[in-house]
Amino acid sequence: MKLSTKIILGMVAGVLVGALFNLLSAAGGFWTELSAWLVNSVFDVVGSIFVASLKLLVVPLVFVSLVCGSSAMGVNTRMGAMAVKTLGLYLVTTALAVTLALTFANLIDPGLGVDLAGTADFEPSAAPSVKEVLINIFPTNPVQAMAEGNMLQIIVFSILMGVAVIHSGEPGRRALELFQSFNEVIMTMVTFLMHLAPYGVFCLLAKLFSELGIGAILDLAKYFGTVVLVLLVHGIGVYSLLLKGLTGLNPVTFFKNVRPAMLFGFSTASSNATIPVTLNVVEKRIGVDNSIASFTVPLGATINMDGTSIMQGVATVFIAQAYGIDISLGGYLAVIATATLASIGTAGVPGVGLITLSMVLQQVGLPVEGIALIIGVDRLLDMIRTAVNITGDSMVSSVVGKSENRLDEAVFNEVSDRDTYEAEKQAG
Numbered sequence: 492m493k494l495s496t497k498i499i500l501g502m503v504a505g506v507l508v509g510a511l512f513n514l515l516s517a518a519g520g521f522w523t524e525l526s527a528w529l530v531n532s533v534f535d536v537v538g539s540i541f542v543a544s545l546k547l548l549v550v551p552l553v554f555v556s557l558v559c560g561s562s563a564m565g566v567n568t569r570m571g572a573m574a575v576k577t578l579g580l581y582l583v584t585t586a587l588a589v590t591l592a593l594t595f596a597n598l599i600d601p602g603l604g605v606d607l608a609g610t611a612d613f614e615p616s617a618a619p620s621v622k623e624v625l626i627n628i629f630p631t632n633p634v635q636a637m638a639e640g641n642m643l644q645i646i647v648f649s650i651l652m653g654v655a656v657i658h659s660g661e662p663g664r665r666a667l668e669l670f671q672s673f674n675e676v677i678m679t680m681v682t683f684l685m686h687l688a689p690y691g692v693f694c695l696l697a698k699l700f701s702e703l704g705i706g707a708i709l710d711l712a713k714y715f716g717t718v719v720l721v722l723l724v725h726g727i728g729v730y731s732l733l734l735k736g737l738t739g740l741n742p743v744t745f746f747k748n749v750r751p752a753m754l755f756g757f758s759t760a761s762s763n764a765t766i767p768v769t770l771n772v773v774e775k776r777i778g779v780d781n782s783i784a785s786f787t788v789p790l791g792a793t794i795n796m797d798g799t800s801i802m803q804g805v806a807t808v809f810i811a812q813a814y815g816i817d818i819s820l821g822g823y824l825a826v827i828a829t830a831t832l833a834s835i836g837t838a839g840v841p842g843v844g845l846i847t848l849s850m851v852l853q854q855v856g857l858p859v860e861g862i863a864l865i866i867g868v869d870r871l872l873d874m875i876r877t878a879v880n881i882t883g884d885s886m887v888s889s890v891v892g893k894s895e896n897r898l899d900e901a902v903f904n905e906v907s908d909r910d911t912y913e914a915e916k917q918a919g
């Protein structure tokens with residue numbers, strides 16, 4: 492059986508078992524105890540270990556891979572052009588995503604008729620300012636940056652190191668060989684981990700759905716439905732058009748290739764934790780060269796959040812309607828700009844999109860407490876939007892790779908039909 496088929500089976504089984512346990516836990520007596528024990532002592536433990544082992548690989552992988560990538564890139568001095576192209580595409584796709592979200596939300600009116608009584612408490616925590624976000628890109632201490640998993644700082648340090656490697660003559664060459672060997676070793680670790688995914692994913696979803704009441708979703712069905720609709724339109728429609736238009740590559744093949752990363756993103760709700768898988772997929776299945784992917788993927792996981800900005804766009808309209816406040820045209824433009832910036836400031840970990848939403852709401856003078864209205868369904872939406880975030884990173888990586896002539900179409904076309912991953916093949 493293909494690995495992604497196994498992961499999907501794990502997901503479906505996890506949702507079903509979780510939903511069953513949700514019912515059982517209400518039954519009382521033995522069943523309640525049994526389901527509580529299984530959820531806390533088995534599913535939670537296995538699921539948490541799975542996510543931890545994914546996260547474990549992020550920092551070493553990004554560092555080593557980007558040193559290799561930027562030194563390969565530096566030789567051709569295309570680094571600057573590639574970086575500008577990548578940033579530009581990330582920003583444009585995000586702005587497009589918010590615009591789409593605002594348009595759909597205004598057509599569907601998800602917030603009309605919402606009863607504001609019974610809103611939960613929400614303590615808004617401070618969102619980072621644009622200035623802070625900018626200054627924070629530059630590390631003062633690389634070890635600290637790595638210990639804290641500060642992705643942008645790690646990216647800056649790794650690029651510097653990679654560029655220095657190619658300017659260091661013979662010692663640089665020796666260092667590069669070491670980095671390249673390490674890179675292969677870590678990629679093999681990623682492959683190991685991907686084979687545990689069906690079980691990890693099963694446990695994560697079983698735990699989540701055993702706690703998630705279906706009632707929360709029914710109350711907010713219109714908001715939930717609008718966000719999911721726009722996520723689908725953007726994640727499938729817009730990305731297909733952009734990919735086809737900018738590269739001529741077949742979108743169906745693209746989605747087949749990118750599927751494992753989408754599934755990981757969905758299950759973990761974290762772009763960051765998914766970096767190892769996204770990088771593996773973009774390099775080994777889509778065929779983008781390491782010199783591009785090692786830069787575009789971790790950068791995308793950190794600053795490119797199309798799915799998150801879609802949620803923020805719909806949520807803004809929803810909250811405005813629920814409170815009966817009108818947003819002006821200028822207000823909408825401000826939402827587009829702020830949500831695009833907020834997406835840069837949103838860390839790729841679960842639930843942060845909801846925190847940076849307060850930045851957007853404040854910008855247009857909406858009550859931040861409105862966030863309490865949508866908290867109930869956010870975990871599930873977080874999973875879906877993270878899958879879109881990751882697809883966006885992979886799509887832009889493909890476009891940049893293709894435009895720099897560093898996308899191997901033979902790999903792109905072949906891998907979708909292949910059952911296993913490169914490392915597995917090499918291992919015989």
Ligand code: ASP
Binds near residue numbers: 880
């Ligand atoms: N969970 C999202 C991600 O990691 C961020 C968010 O929207 O909260 O991409």
